[in-house]
Amino acid sequence: MKLASGSGISNDQTLEGQKIDAYLEGVRRELAGLSAGQVADIVEELRGHILEKTVLDGQSGLETIDHALAALGSPQDLAAQYLADDLLERAEKRRSPTPLIRGLARWANMSAAGALVLAGCLIGYFLGGSFMLAGFLKPIHPRTAGLWRLPGDVYSLRLGFGTVPAEGRELLGWWMLPMGLVFGAGLCFLTTQIVLWCAREFRRTAAVGRRSAP
């Protein structure tokens, strides 16, 4: 049996039905970015779970629905777990920063932790990319590209466009070429690893409890 890849939202007009629909609509909205088929699959599975839980509880009514929805957690938290998995899967399949940043942007959209990781990721890639670029540009701008120490103990990574800074001293010379490339690539690699570690840690925050002692 295959599910139609629609929104997975029903047209149940009862108050209980509307409540479930509103919750699932929230989940569906948060899952933006996954394929329509994946979203419909997830939403239908959750609907089945909620409906069956209310039947198992032997009661219907808004309170039972509230209880079932609370046990699942907020749509944001629930969707974030699927998204973190999706992010990891994409990033691990294609070792490129684009899917990583795209996934992080979705994660950042829904949690402060995600926003922090995204900011760290962008800074890491920006710095790593700048060092690599400065290394690449050293042969083209041998006098100006490099790591400069300017008056007032200010360090500046310059790509070589513009003039030689007055009273500045270039620190690395031709070492900028190998060091820029190695340090820049290392920084990008480290950033990717830290981001993946954060996403794994986030995924591991799965709540596992223990049966309370009798």
Add this chain to the structure above:
Amino acid sequence: MFVIGNDSAEKWEVQLRKGCLELAILASLWGGPLYGLEILRGLESDSDLIVSEGTIYPLLSRLKSLGLVDSEWVESEGGHPRKYYRLTGPGRQRALEMSRVWRQFSSSMSKLLTPLAREKAGKEK
């Protein structure tokens, strides 16, 4: 001297439980296909693991994307389709391997912990 406080012991226990979750789910599917709520109930009744409901579905979805389980929608009497999960070949392999490691590890740990258990029994007397 470094003493593990209650907090640290609890954190360690939580990590231990999280680490077992994948094996517990694979093991609960060993007997045949189950759907999410059945897996949750099984874990609750047969093991000491209580998994939050919002955790089990993303986890099953991950196991599926790893190719360890497969899923199929089946119509139910209640009128709503259920998504049944079953172990794939690699999933069975993984469950067997994890179970072997688990038994080996737990038996050697038990050996190591025997004096501690004796000490505790002695104190209780």
